[in-house]
Amino acid sequence: MDHHSPEPDRAAAPRVSPVDLLGRLTLDEKIALLHQHAPAVDRLGLRPYTTGTECLHGLSWTGVATVFPQPVGLASTWDVDLLARVGRAVGTEVRAKHAEDPSIGLNVWAPVVNTLRHPLWGRNEEGYSEDPDLTAALATGYCQGLRGEDPDVWLTVPTLKHYLGYGNETDRSATSSHLPPQSLREYELPAFQGPLAAGVVGAVMPSYNLVNGRPNHVATELLDELRTWADGSVAVVSDAQAPSSLVDVERFFPDHVTSHAAALRAGIDSFTDNSQDVRPTIERITAALGAGLVDEADIDRAVLRLLELRDRTGELSGADPYRVPATAIDTAEHRALAREASTRGVVLLANDGGALPLGEPTSIAVVGPFAAHVVHDWYSGTPPYVVTLADALAERYPDAEVRVATGADRVALFSRTHQRYLAATPTGDAVTATSVTVDATSQFDVTDWGHGVLSLRSVATGAYLSGQSWIQRADADRIGGWVVQETYSARTQPDGSVSLLHIGSGKWLRIQNGTHLLVADGTEATAERFSLETLVSGSDDVARACAGADAVLVAVGNDPHVAGRETEDRPDLLLGATAATAWSSASAAHDRPILVIVSSYPYAVQDEAAQAGAVVWSSHAGQELGHGLVDVLSGDVNPSGRIAQTWWRRVEDAGDLLDYDVTGAGGQGGQTYRYAEADPLYGLGHGLGYSEIAYRRLELSAGSVAAPAPTFGHTPARDAEAPGTDLTATVTVENTGDRPVDELVAVYSHAPQDLTVRAPRRRLLAWTRVEVAPHSTLDVRLPLPLGALAVWDVAATAPDRTALVATPGAYVVQPGAYVVASGPSVTEAALTAPLTVTGPEPAVLRPGTLPAAAFHSYRSLVTSARERTLGSCIEVHPAHEAGWAQYGRIALDGARVVRILVARRWLPASSAPRVRLTAGGTGWAPLTEWADVTSTEQYDWQELRLELLSPPAGPVDLRVEIEGAARVAELIFD
Incomplete structure (x- = not known):
């Protein structure tokens, strides 16, 4: 960028390190820094600081700035380098605004890496792709640009949103995303892991929803895990008003002191709560400290992360290698880049x-x-x-x-009560029933955006009818706002007249007596009755x-x-x-x-x-x-x-918008291109050009490979450089036309459907973009990370008996006959090549303790919170009376007794809560008798000791069967 100074401005030494600064702060000062709008600490030279400058696809809410395509459009370029260049331009404009107004912070809340699991999600525009690996790669590129190229000082500090399992707006602060082990590990986590592991992210924002029965803002284990993926410090910033929602909406805690303490202990560092009013956060954390719910070490840990975030931008050291002037907005370079991004999307x-x-x-x-x-x-x-x-x-x-x-209908609205047409005033500051004739002031263009949601644009003012106040105006230049004021709904009355509802306020339009002003303060009974005259049919x-x-x-x-x-x-x-x-x-x-x-x-x-x-x-x-x-x-x-x-x-x-088990392990059918069986209209990777590309040959460097070792821990086995994964695919493409082509060449896997652990039907393995000259042939070589074939197998390792919930398992590449494919899209496999993966038989789990949430398949169950901030368990879905969870390849090794840790779900059920074990292969037989659950509280765990009726000699599949309101946390075999 031309705004990057050739001579970096670096202080000889930091004025103060984050650790040193932490030691100089008083306890009260530290508590105040936990709020999003951190006050100044003048005696230490700390200025006021605000986390969260929005820049999803350009700097937002701060005045004029370059607006790039929405993320879903940027993603259609499949170009990580382009995303990095866009991110660098956006980061530059954030610095420019910061130079003009230092209150605009350099911690940016972007990108959104929630996968686009379902196209009905209202925030689809904010994400990149339904594929988590493509999402991770594109987000990493954008973050690289936002982060800047200086090795020490960051241009801005990117924040990944929203962790985790967030993809519905309907009851978003109350719904729980059910993520069984495979959906969690294979689909939800990788999009966050990639950018964090690349070292280009300094913060993460949890989402409003719950995952497996626990609000994400107190999900200790998930927050702890994400920090293991990054080399440096990661601050966790709450979403807006989410800390208070733990009590006010989710009702997960009895009071705000308890909930704030739980969030701080779980790993929340910055509380975005009560807008700019820091007082409630300070009072709640102070009370929690006094009650012994948190200690000063909990506060210090959070404050240190926030100071480290600020230090990354050079704030504490005074270093500024970027020297971006306030004029570096809407530059010629940024305009050209905006056009390039728009065209390529x-x-x-x-x-x-x-x-x-x-x-x-x-x-x-x-x-x-x-x-x-x-x-x-x-x-x-x-x-x-x-x-x-x-x-x-x-x-x-x-x-x-x-x-x-x-295509809009041009209409006039005639008040039957006042015998006048609605008309906009010349400035659009009001709409009145005063016109006796139809002219430009009394004409409105009506657009129906679907399901009867209408906008009305005044022909005279060229602006939208709007209800920013109860008096309706015709001066809005666009539809917008957190609560949209420019949309209406029409209802035809029995007499043929039409009444209008202002959707934003929920009030019906009526005309005031005396002033004849159009206002939104009526009921349907008092609403004005209009004759709608269509002047021009759209x-x-x-x-x-x-x-x-x-x-x-x-x-x-x-x-x-x-x-x-x-x-x-x-x-x-x-x-x-x-x-x-x-x-x-x-x-x-x-x-x-x-x-x-x-x-x-x-x-x-x-x-x-x-x-x-x-x-x-x-x-x-x-x-x-x-x-x-x-x-x-x-x-x-x-x-x-x-x-x-x-x-x-x-x-x-x-699929179902609220069903987050994309693998279909619960029997409801799979979702996304990976697991769904439906034939799409246009599949992932689809897109045509004006010059024909023919796929001529697909060759693998080996037709048979050994499966890599299972990957234990948190990182999927996708490393192309790992030993034993040096497989490559060579795809030969020919441009048969007269134009040069920028072609996306992608390689997909088709997994056999008889594998022990359910695998994706199709999966993106690798991709690149190449230039293919007219009437030429090109060999495109793609390294194929075998780890991309991995599934999460909960039977691949024994659980830790001392852990509350650490789910056992590993990423495992299963042996079998795979197919590697390439073509214009995931559903158009122009070329295929067989790939045999060899390896040992799937692991057998020999448990001492088996976490109940570590299942392979299930019916009518959900995963829930074992304790408020730690652990997982299973329970029957509230819409059902009974369900089961199945665990594959369990070797009981002579066990005679099973101890089952159970509790009772708060939500009542019609049948008495009870549990039992069954074992099966071709059929299912009781392994224990039914046992009643007598616990009366959801966190009051009791141990049921049951004898095994006829312990099987070899590995079997086990089922925990649950009836009624029982909760099951773990099974211990003796």
């Missing part, structure tokens, strides 16, 4: 009609809600400018006629624009603040009503319309794609959205984007 999903590239049309119809519209999301900054699709088309084709139709307007056009582009998608956003999951995968109508009208008027989807997530568009001449997708790509799309649509740039998330044909194919 565009994915050509289909081109069956050969409608693209556009060539040189003389007339272009661009229709639909995003024909001339660029939107923000919640974590967007304020762009210095925006380029719409229509803008970019007019710029690229100056001699062509560009016709624009949004469908007809689209048809007129498309008539006779050389090219028709139908630009549809979502507004990121409506029907799918933080706090709100999507209801389905369908296009909104206005978008669907625009498509129907355009496809009736033109034989090869091009469907352009601008969205934060996939849609189920099988029928639309079948009608389209081509289908193109872009995320909301920020200020350069229009240029990025037209660079590809025109053919000036060959499309190189590839989707990093499956597009399903039906919402049912994606």
Whole structure:
């Protein structure tokens, strides 16, 4: 970057080290530093400090800054280096704002590495991919850019969000994500492990939800484990208001003193709570200290981590090798990078009609809600400018006629009570029922974003109707805000009139007597009754624009603040009503319309794609959205984007939004491209270009390899440099066309389905991007880490009898006949090669103590918290009366007695709680009699001593069967 000083500014020696500074702080000063808004300590030269500057895809909430594509769009580049360059630009702009205003902190809350397990998740736009390894790689790249290149001083300190198992907004602070051992180890943890292990992350934020029955903000073992993946210190910063939610929402603790003490002991270092009011946090931690719930060592540990975080940016030493000036925002370089990222994130999903590239049309119809519209999301900054699709088309084709139709219905609303039309004032500061005629002031364009959620834009002011106060205005330049004020719902009354509900306030619109102001303070009974007069049909307007056009582009998608956003999951995968109508009208008027989807997530568009001449997708790509799309649509740039998330044909194919067991071990069916059986519309890695790439040959360096040793501990066995894993795949690709191609070459595994431990049906092993010249052939060599074939096997190691919950297991590559595949996507295996993995038979577990949560499969059970902050157990799912957990390959070695540690779930059940063991292979037979659970409290553990009826001689599969409200923590065999 040109803002990097050639002569680093370094102090000769640090003014004070974090450890030294900690020793100089008083106890009261240390407690105050635990809040997000840490006050100054003037006597030690510590200025006020705030954790958490948002910069998900550009600096947010601090004024003008470069806005890059949403993360889901950046991910479609599959380019770690590009993500690093974007991160470096964003980090530079954070430093620039910090130079202007030191209160803007250098601890940044980005990236989001929650996997995109389910496309209905409202925050889909914030993540990278459904594949955890691809997510980890892209996040590592972004973090490398944010971190900067100086070996000692960080440009900014990235924070990974949100740890862990977070992928639903519905009841997000109350739902528990059930993560059995395999889903936890194979799917959820790796996305966080990668960036932490790379040394480019200095903080982690837990998520609002619970995992296995315990809020993540007091998940001691999970927080302890994440710190083992990083070489240096890792601060844990709470999510906003999450510490108080432990009591107020989750009701996991009886009071805030107890909950804050538990969070501090579990590993929370910075409390983002009660906005800027530090007083409640100070009072609660001080009370916890006085009650003996925490000690000063707990406080010191957290404060030291926060001081180390601040020291990384040079704050304590005074070193600044970057010297970023306040003017380093919206530079020419950043504008060019924004356009490059936007262009490279565009994915050509289909081109069956050969409608693209556009060539040189003389007339272009661009229709639909995003024909001339660029939107923000919640974590967007304020762009210095925006380029719409229509803008970019007019710029690229100056001699062509560009016709624009949004598809919105233009209407007038006539008050039946006041016998006047609604009209916007000239400044838009109010809407009144005063117009006796229909003119520009009394016309509104209505867009239906889906499920009856409407926005109304004043034709006179060009701004949205909004309810920022109870008096309705027509001056909002966009739909936005934490509570959206620009959306409405219409209800048709029995007499044919229409009433409007302001969704943000939940109040119905009525017209004040006397002032005639439109206000939101009514009930449905008092709501104004309007006659809705359609002046211009959006469908007809689209048809007129498309008539006779050389090219028709139908630009549809979502507004990121409506029907799918933080706090709100999507209801389905369908296009909104206005978008669907625009498509129907355009496809009736033109034989090869091009469907352009601008969205934060996939849609189920099988029928639309079948009608389209081509289908193109872009995320909301920020200020350069229009240029990025037209660079590809025109053919000036060959499309190189590839989707990093499956597009399903039906919402049912994606699975249950609240089911986090992606492996399907609970019998509900697998999820994501790895485990689902459904055939997607567009599979992971899919994306077309304008030049044909043929996959000619796939050759493995060996057809048979020995499985690497199991990996114990916390890191998956994915190291390509590990002994015995020097397998390579060579993929030969040919560019048969006339254009150079930036091709994604990826290699996938297909695991045999008869393995002892369930393995992914498909899995991404390795990928790279290569340039392939026209009419040339290229051999692409990819190292294949055998560890990527590993599954988590809980029988691979004996548990520690002294541990409360440490789940036994290891990452194990199972012997078997695998298939290695390569092709245009995970579902298009153009080439395959067999791979035999040899190795010993699967391990047999000889337990002394068997943690109940260390199961291979189960039915109607969930994992729950053994104690409030430590340990795991199992219990019947609240929706069921009975269930079982199965443990494979158990050798009882002459055991005659089993001791089962049990308690009673707080939630009542209709049947008396009881447990027993069964053993089986082809059939299941009782191994013990049923035993009643007499414990009356969920943390009041009792030991049931049961004799084994007929101890089996060899390894068997065991089941713990549970009826009613029993909880089971462990089995001890004697």
